[in-house]
Amino acid sequence: MVETQPVKVRTAAVLLGTDSHWVFQLRDNMAGITQPGAVGLWGGHSDEGESPEATAIREVGEETPLELEPHELEKLSTFSYREARTLSSGLVEEEDVSSDIFLVRRPSIEPFDVKEGQGVLYVPLARLFMPSLAKLQMTTELDLTISHLVQVSHQVVKKALSSEGEF
Numbered sequence: 001m002v003e004t005q006p007v008k009v010r011t012a013a014v015l016l017g018t019d020s021h022w023v024f025q026l027r028d029n030m031a032g033i034t035q036p037g038a039v040g041l042w043g044g045h046s047d048e049g050e051s052p053e054a055t056a057i058r059e060v061g062e063e064t065p066l067e068l069e070p071h072e073l074e075k076l077s078t079f080s081y082r083e084a085r086t087l088s089s090g091l092v093e094e095e096d097v098s099s100d101i102f103l104v105r106r107p108s109i110e111p112f113d114v115k116e117g118q119g120v121l122y123v124p125l126a127r128l129f130m131p132s133l134a135k136l137q138m139t140t141e142l143d144l145t146i147s148h149l150v151q152v153s154h155q156v157v158k159k160a161l162s163s164e165g166e167f
Contacts, residue, residue: 008083010099011055012043013068014076017109020125025063026118039121041101052100060104063116074103 015023029037042063046055052075057068083095114120 008095008097009046009052009055010044010097011046011052011059012041012099012101013056013060013073014041014101014103015060015066015109016103016105016125017107019108021109022123022125023109024121024123025114025116026121028117037118053102056100056102056104064114065112066109068104072104072106074105076101076103 017023024039025042027035027038027040042060043056044059044062046052047058050058053070053073056073057070060066060068078098078100080096080098083097111122112120
């Protein structure tokens with residue numbers, strides 16, 4: 001039996017140091033969460049009435065020691081998809097999800113201890129274009145696939161090249 005829920009709103013932040021490194025979350029490897037043990041972005045569910053920007057700031061603050069300011073968020077895209085997960089009862093729950101993705105560029109993102117997840121993974125931006133990366137299981141709370149991540153990478157590079165030489 002399949003149960004369908006209303007649209008869930010989620011937000012993720014793409015952290016990028018100006019040294020051209022993505023900063024990913026190594027997700028916890030436990031039952032009951034989306035994509036346990038995977039590599040992903042920082043983010044999660046929006047609270048009722050919460051803006052996507054407020055969600056990104058709150059979620060990054062809950063998951064990392066970083067404190068974001070609204071002016072640091074550059075909206076990259078919004079995409080929708082259907083997510084299915086098996087509940088402990090054996091029922092399959094399907095959700096329609098709408099996700100906002102923001103870029104956060106900082107001059108430097110120093111190594112830090114996570115508040116949620118197993119740790120941090122620093123990946124050079126150029127590596128996202130390498131075929132070997134497809135072997136990594138990449139996702140987010142938004143179930144972001146590697147193809148979406150590469151699309152976001154292209155957007156980041158395009159924005160960087162058009163920002164008067166500043167990156």
